[in-house]
Amino acid sequence: MKKKAKVIALFLVLAMTLSLVGCSSNNPTAGTQSPSSSTNNDTSNQTEKPEEIVLKFTYKQAASNDLLEKWLEEKKVIERFEAENPGIKIELTPISSSEGDYATLLALKLSSETTAPDIFMEDTYMTATDAAAGYLACLDDYVANWDEWSHYLDGTKEAVKGTDGKIYGIPISTDSRGIFYNYKVFRDAGIPTPWQPTNWEEILDAARKIKAHDPSIEPFYMIVGKQNGEGVSMQTFEMLLYGTGDQLYENGKWVVKSKGLSDTFKFIEQVYKTEKLGVSLDVALASDVGAQVNKGLADGTIGMYLAVATTAGNWTSTGSYPVENLEQVIGFAAMPTQYGGDPATITMCGGWSWAISSHCKYKDEAFKFLAFCGNKENATWRSLYDGRMSPRDDSTDIEEYAMRPYIKEMTAYMANAYVRPKHESYAMVSTQIQTIVEELVSTDMTAEQAAEEYKSRVISVVGNENTLTK
Amino acid sequence: MRLLRISKQGRKALLFLAPTIALLLFFFIWPVLLSFYYSFTDMTLSGSKSTNYNFIGFNHFVRMFSDPLFRTSFANTLIFLIFSAIIGQLILGFFIALLMRNKNRHFRSFVGMTILVGWIMPEIVCSFCWVAFFSKSGTLNTALTSLGILSKPISWLVSFPMVSVIIANIWHGTAFSMLQFQAALDDIPADVEASAAIDGANRWQKITRIIIPMIKGTIMTDAILITLKTLGVFGLIYAMTGGGPGTKTTTLSIYMYRQAFGSYQMGYGTAIAMVMLILGIVLSACYVKFSKIKL
Numbered sequence: 135m136k137k138k139a140k141v142i143a144l145f146l147v148l149a150m151t152l153s154l155v156g157c158s159s160n161n162p163t164a165g166t167q168s169p170s171s172s173t174n175n176d177t178s179n180q181t182e183k184p185e186e187i188v189l190k191f192t193y194k195q196a197a198s199n200d201l202l203e204k205w206l207e208e209k210k211v212i213e214r215f216e217a218e219n220p221g222i223k224i225e226l227t228p229i230s231s232s233e234g235d236y237a238t239l240l241a242l243k244l245s246s247e248t249t250a251p252d253i254f255m256e257d258t259y260m261t262a263t264d265a266a267a268g269y270l271a272c273l274d275d276y277v278a279n280w281d282e283w284s285h286y287l288d289g290t291k292e293a294v295k296g297t298d299g300k301i302y303g304i305p306i307s308t309d310s311r312g313i314f315y316n317y318k319v320f321r322d323a324g325i326p327t328p329w330q331p332t333n334w335e336e337i338l339d340a341a342r343k344i345k346a347h348d349p350s351i352e353p354f355y356m357i358v359g360k361q362n363g364e365g366v367s368m369q370t371f372e373m374l375l376y377g378t379g380d381q382l383y384e385n386g387k388w389v390v391k392s393k394g395l396s397d398t399f400k401f402i403e404q405v406y407k408t409e410k411l412g413v414s415l416d417v418a419l420a421s422d423v424g425a426q427v428n429k430g431l432a433d434g435t436i437g438m439y440l441a442v443a444t445t446a447g448n449w450t451s452t453g454s455y456p457v458e459n460l461e462q463v464i465g466f467a468a469m470p471t472q473y474g475g476d477p478a479t480i481t482m483c484g485g486w487s488w489a490i491s492s493h494c495k496y497k498d499e500a501f502k503f504l505a506f507c508g509n510k511e512n513a514t515w516r517s518l519y520d521g522r523m524s525p526r527d528d529s530t531d532i533e534e535y536a537m538r539p540y541i542k543e544m545t546a547y548m549a550n551a552y553v554r555p556k557h558e559s560y561a562m563v564s565t566q567i568q569t570i571v572e573e574l575v576s577t578d579m580t581a582e583q584a585a586e587e588y589k590s591r592v593i594s595v596v597g598n599e600n601t602l603t604k
Numbered sequence: 605m606r607l608l609r610i611s612k613q614g615r616k617a618l619l620f621l622a623p624t625i626a627l628l629l630f631f632f633i634w635p636v637l638l639s640f641y642y643s644f645t646d647m648t649l650s651g652s653k654s655t656n657y658n659f660i661g662f663n664h665f666v667r668m669f670s671d672p673l674f675r676t677s678f679a680n681t682l683i684f685l686i687f688s689a690i691i692g693q694l695i696l697g698f699f700i701a702l703l704m705r706n707k708n709r710h711f712r713s714f715v716g717m718t719i720l721v722g723w724i725m726p727e728i729v730c731s732f733c734w735v736a737f738f739s740k741s742g743t744l745n746t747a748l749t750s751l752g753i754l755s756k757p758i759s760w761l762v763s764f765p766m767v768s769v770i771i772a773n774i775w776h777g778t779a780f781s782m783l784q785f786q787a788a789l790d791d792i793p794a795d796v797e798a799s800a801a802i803d804g805a806n807r808w809q810k811i812t813r814i815i816i817p818m819i820k821g822t823i824m825t826d827a828i829l830i831t832l833k834t835l836g837v838f839g840l841i842y843a844m845t846g847g848g849p850g851t852k853t854t855t856l857s858i859y860m861y862r863q864a865f866g867s868y869q870m871g872y873g874t875a876i877a878m879v880m881l882i883l884g885i886v887l888s889a890c891y892v893k894f895s896k897i898k899l
Contacts, residue, residue: 267655
């Protein structure tokens, strides 16, 4: 009896260890899904088709109503590509997360051969950083032989370069930024429409009038919650800073102290704290703030929203909060510089790109897919779906694109466009901005203290020798 | 040579333990050692330093001393630990178990189940419940305003973030302590208490002189377990407040995440993780020391 129990116990232990070993040796391959291994798996399961190449395609998936998936589905992008290129299969591997987490998770996946996707969507602010890490495949040789490349706007080509000046992605879109405002709220508050502020003070004035007229309406939303990641840095902080005449990175150094930086912090303080013209913090810091504000602006419970032009995609007939006669309900004003003058307006421009992992085993095939997505028709429809501007100069040939909401404004604002610093430390500096802005609006930190904090934290990230004080 | 002289029994034991030891080494010890090494480098998540990182010695640990955010997170961690683990879960769990002693079986199972619900619930579900409870249009505000206690709703997660997460963590974790203490209290022989009663001990004396000394071991085990668990709480806080507003609920685990995965400073992030590890070891050692004091 006793012996029997021992034998059974031994057997169980062995079985458990074996199954664990099985897990550990199987998992990496299951997780790999690098083209070769997944092909091998496929061939062992299915019969024949040894020549089939599977490319993993990763993108940021919105919590609901994802605009990229809508484009893929309705325009049958993948079906058409696979039909044109027999032997290549595209496997969708979306990451459902916020913008900041997407960049992090993508960087983690890219760092290992076993987890890296083959093709992915990359925010161009990460391009220089990820390229310096060696995560991205250089596309110089590919674009040199791609006749469509000449149709891409120079600004967007600039955005996909690494610090070494090489090309690491195909631009998907570019975007300008400005202030969306609700016409009815403005008319009710007695502000003449269409509205175009000529300096920062006029933005505050409009907000004050809205608040005075109806305290239940929240006058102004600028992104301040750090869970919005890059949105805080680009849509709020840099849209203000670059309108003061100062910049983040000048003459090869990070600017850690300047009048522009101080004034930027002061403006945010004024909106959210001293004058309480911003939306309440339980909205601004909520994890679903984007949805709340998009709805609020459409309903007229929020007056203004400093945002990227793509936000309009939420209000078109394909969006989450469709608004009829959109351009008569919500206006889109340019962001003025601090005191107006020349230049009178300012926008930051960024955008996303398609990129290929340096670990990808079938780069030629992967580039075929990039080129397919980037041809005139597909690229134009892609930007129509996500509400951004097309990176191509010939998109206006397509009628729907020329007729889309706000296209005139979006294009006009690009006249005074700035791009974010092309530096591998940008991502780290940007997260400092995000934390400090949230601290400024939600704790008793003052604008002066915020400017001091900015200085010390940026120094600790990039090193004192890489900074300058103005 | 000594290895060879392990008895037959010992060898058998080793054989059976081998898989566990191997798994521990591979999935636990090795990552800890690796993190220990990374904490002395300037490794980043992306950028050129992600592959070509340098050994920079104690730089990160020196930097912590002058890093105000680290000090804030450290203080927040201690506040969170003391109020949610020690005062909240340990003491509350003990008194709930004490009050439930010798009570009606149905009462015991009803109260026990109610408290257990919080413990069974996954962390993330738990935090969404509490966000719904504390939010501006949530249960708490609705109740307080309709009773006339509050004139207008307060956004608790913005105005009292630390209190909110502490309450949520107590709700989530108390059942564990309660279960431990229930088991320990059931083991106290009835005659000890009966004779104490005959000697004229009042209720309070019974608790401090009889019950607490007799379950000292359980108190220590429980304290160590919940301290270590609370030090590592991440999901609950992250989902409720994201460590904010600002840095008001940024504990070391949130700060570690922000540094490693937000600012991409893997080296500094792992250094913070090392500090957490050391903090856990020191606190556990203190508890063991305390438990040896004669009560």
